[in-house]
Amino acid sequence: MPEHSISFMGIAISFIIILITFYFVIFLKCYKKPKQGQAIVRSGLGGVQISIHRGIYVIPIFHKIEYVDLTIKKVELERKENEGIICKDFIRADMKINFNVRVLNTSNDILLVSNMFGCERTFDETKIKQIFEAKFFEAIKTIAFTYEYEELHHKKREFRDEILLLIGTDLNGYSIEDCVIEYIKQTPIAFLNPNNILDAKGIKKIKELTEIENK
Structure with a gap:
């Protein structure tokens, strides 16, 4: 296999790894899940969304989140x-x-x-x-x-x-x-x-x- 092809493949793999890493970083940063006994109220882009059990994506600048206490x-x-x-x-x-x-x-x-x-x-x-x-x-x-x-x-x-x-x-x-x-x-x-x-x-x-x- 030509040397330039191997070099190109290495660059492509590295790029894919960077994309996957970037995706997971964004996922961890933007994915918010309510704690036990709480709910999330997200406002901003897309209107108001309520998350009680599942997580919700929060995009900085475009979204604001607040927490509601559901405990007694x-x-x-x-x-x-x-x-x-x-x-x-x-x-x-x-x-x-x-x-x-x-x-x-x-x-x-x-x-x-x-x-x-x-x-x-x-x-x-x-x-x-x-x-x-x-x-x-x-x-x-x-x-x-x-x-x-x-x-x-x-x-x-x-x-x-x-x-x-x-x-x-x-x-x-x-x-x-x-x-x-x-x-x-x-x-x-x-x-x-x-x-x-x-x-x-x-x-x-x-x-x-x-x-x-x-x-």
Whole structure:
């Protein structure tokens, strides 16, 4: 075989090896796969794409990627002392109720959360609490006012279920995985305001119940 043919073949092989190496480098650089419990939101060229289980190609300059946390986050809600929840009989109750929430594992819900709250926020329990605190507390207060204080201790499950029913399932891409009532106890009279008409009624009720128990 002529010497120049061997030289040409060597150059061709070297070029192919360089191309293959370049391809794998680009593949490793541009191929992004979400970690367990995360999703990728890619925007830019080609529109918005969501990757939950499989990887996705990301071309620098043309694409931007963000990550969404799909793991369960705890939203701890507590009201006590002069902020205790008022019951049907006007007795205040100190409460701590924990909600476990997570982003729903579908492309539409992930995109909705990304647009409404931002991807970065899904990793921060404090910021997630800010999203739901007002809505969840409103449901707690509304349902608690349909129960007398002593009923809450005997019907905690019903109380919990009614709270979840009132909150509903429209949480803009999130879902409640569980709700746990950590404690419910009477707010001490020392924290009630006798000049507040509701607290005044609560104080009267507590004294009546205490007198009955003493007898």
